[in-house]
Amino acid sequence: MTEGALETGELAAGLALRHPTPADHVRIRVALADWWGGLGGEAGARQRQSLVPRLFLQHFADTSFLVERADGTLHAFLIGFLSQSDPDTAYIHFVGVCPDGTRSGVGSALYRRFFALAQEAGRRRIRCITSPNNRNSIAYHTRMGFRLEPGDYVDEAGTPVHRDYDGSGLDRVLFVREL
Ligand SMILES: CC(C)(COP(=O)(O)OP(=O)(O)OC[C@H]1O[C@@H](n2cnc3c(N)ncnc32)[C@H](O)[C@@H]1OP(=O)(O)O)[C@@H](O)C(=O)NCCC(=O)NCCS
Incomplete structure (x- = not known):
């Protein structure tokens, strides 16, 4: 392409x-x-x-x-x-x-x-979320110009994570990109 x-x-x-x-x-x-x-x-x-x-x-x-x-x-x-x-x-x-x-x-x-x-x-903006273990998704969204929103903690890979965001044990990484 x-x-x-x-x-x-x-x-x-x-x-x-x-x-x-x-x-x-x-x-x-x-x-x-x-x-x-x-x-x-x-x-x-x-x-x-x-x-x-x-x-x-x-x-x-x-x-x-x-x-x-x-x-x-x-x-x-x-x-x-x-x-x-x-x-x-x-x-x-x-x-x-x-x-x-x-x-x-x-x-x-x-x-x-x-x-x-x-x-x-x-x-004016796009939002999406992913799981902290989906490293491909985090790399891809970062490459696509998304910003990672500050979380409750930073994981071992340096990613800000929202603990229990979607329920107990369902931590999430939040992305936002202005258009
Ligand atoms: C993540 C996913 C949607 C990316 O789609 P894709 O068609 O492979 O991505 P593209 O080829 O359009 O890549 C766009 C850019 O992101 C980068 N990128 C894509 N996947 C990447 C990865 N795993 N690691 C690092 N960079 C990545 C590409 O290198 C490219 O950057 P470039 O323009 O500098 O070359 C696709 O790989 C996928 O569906 N994976 C399996 C399911 C999944 O994990 N989905 C995540 C969303 S919840």
Whole structure:
């Protein structure tokens, strides 16, 4: 992918972008189990699946994206929405790129699409969160220009973490990026 394509959020030839539908739910669930390199084991896979129920594909479809290969198989997805409660904010809830498609500009192309969509809707910042053990996600978001919000403690990797953010034992790292 060329530099220009990354800036405009274009995808390489053979990859097609569209909004997801509820019919994509089953394969997104499979991706949530398989694409994270076994992060968190079985419990991690189940937790990720439970974080993307069908409702996202019913009620947040037009702010979410899905990338398919020419043969129709799933290559990547982004689940995002415009905050209902904060008119300045848009939120990226989940992103995934298939393991043999990472580090080729697809994640950043999806993010740029979402940034443009959010900007067009008058949003001024993007927020998202991740788990402290997802080092790939932390590296990726930092590279994509996100700032890490100060937390309750700093972990051994120097990352600020919010303890029990999503419940007991569910620590999270918070990102924000101004548009
Ligand atoms: C994290 C993820 C979404 C990134 O998507 P991607 O398509 O691989 O990222 P890109 O190729 O667009 O990379 C964008 C930039 O981030 C950097 N980057 C991406 N993954 C990185 C990693 N693991 N470590 C360090 N830098 C990384 C790239 O080098 C690139 O920087 P550059 O422009 O200087 O080359 C993807 O790897 C993925 O889905 N991984 C598995 C699931 C996961 O962990 N998702 C995290 C979100 S919850």
